[in-house]
Amino acid sequence: MDVIRAKHAGVCYGVERALDMANAAMLDDEDTYTLGPLIHNPKVVEELDANGVHVAASPDDVQEGIVIIRSHGVEPDVLATLRERGLTVIDATCPHVAKAQRSAAQLRDMGGTVVVVGRADHPEVLGLCGHAGERAVVVANADELPDELVEPVGVVVQTTQSTEKLESVVEAIRARGIEPTVKNTICFATRQRQESAARLAGEVDAIVIVGGKNSSNTTHLYEICKAHCPKSHFVEGADELQASWFEGCKTVGVTAGASTPADQIQEVVECLEAM
Ligand code: SF4
Incomplete structure (x- = not known):
């Protein structure tokens, strides 16, 4: 393999x-x-x-x-x-999160609703809300937008969200006849990892995503891989790998979240190579 x-x-x-x-x-x-x-x-x-x-x-x-x-x-x-x-x-x-916090504060100063796209219980989002002020609303997707949005509407996004999610929320706001001020604060490292994972997932028979199960960016990588490769497996370490996942596979990809150290990735690679 x-x-x-x-x-x-x-x-x-x-x-x-x-x-x-x-x-x-x-x-x-x-x-x-x-x-x-x-x-x-x-x-x-x-x-x-x-x-x-x-x-x-x-x-x-x-x-x-x-x-x-x-x-x-x-x-x-x-x-x-x-x-x-x-x-x-x-x-x-x-520094990328600090920039997102400054963006949230700028949108707050506009005086309307600040839509924060992200996971409500994520510490980064709690921090962003602290900067976005009392009119902040957190949405994980377009369906969660509240009925009433006080204009002018601003949108800021958790640094590890996907571009697709941000765009779907912005489109839903536009569909209400509101043109929001959008601060795309998804960080470059996240975008690079997402694009590279999507490309690889489309080329291999199976793919392993390595990272903490409580990691937001690793979870997104898993979702992205799953959309391109049905045999996507999310593990925290090499000890979770199962040979049966890769039966009949000639190629297997490995990607990892922004909080996964190199030695954990290497262990997974070596374990897969030995299968
Ligand atoms: S993914 Fe990394 S580089 Fe990007 S905002 Fe988070 S900590 Fe910073």
Whole structure:
């Protein structure tokens, strides 16, 4: 079985930057926490914990030491609370997410509804809403748009969403006779990974998507692959692979989310090559 890797897959710039910042913080003797898991990858989070960088579920769980804001960013009031408490804050918000936050604030200042396209429970979306103000509404798709939209309408999008989803929401708003101001804040790394996964999924007999099951961008990669290749399998690691998935396959592709380290991808590739 030939194993082909997607041209663009695995850890992105923003995640690498956050990991570098956490690794640098480890050298400090102070207690170090990340506000929520640093990245949506359970294996990496376990390693960080073993090296003294622990997960705090909420700002209230950190009374002293160092707090790392993860690449997803946070609401402005969370950042203010941490600083008021005198904690050392290391802000690892990805610059692309920070740009999306600024876009959300610009749309808020227009005074109408700010539509945030994304997953309502995702930390990045919570942060975007904090910047988008009280008129923000989160929609996962066009069907979730509220009946009433206060004009002028702005649209901003979670950095890891698909272009198709953004376009379908924008089209649904236009169908109501409203021309929204659209800030396409889907990041370049996400687009590259999605395009490269779609291309590969269309060329192989089966494809494996590697990443945390709680990772939004990896879930999107899986959905994209599934649309092009019925034999798409989403795994967190090589130990989940089953030989029966690849019966009769001559080629298998491998792609991975933006929070999947290179060694986890390599393990999957080696396991597939050995089948
Ligand atoms: S996926 Fe994009 S926005 Fe998210 S951390 Fe990576 S580079 Fe930043």
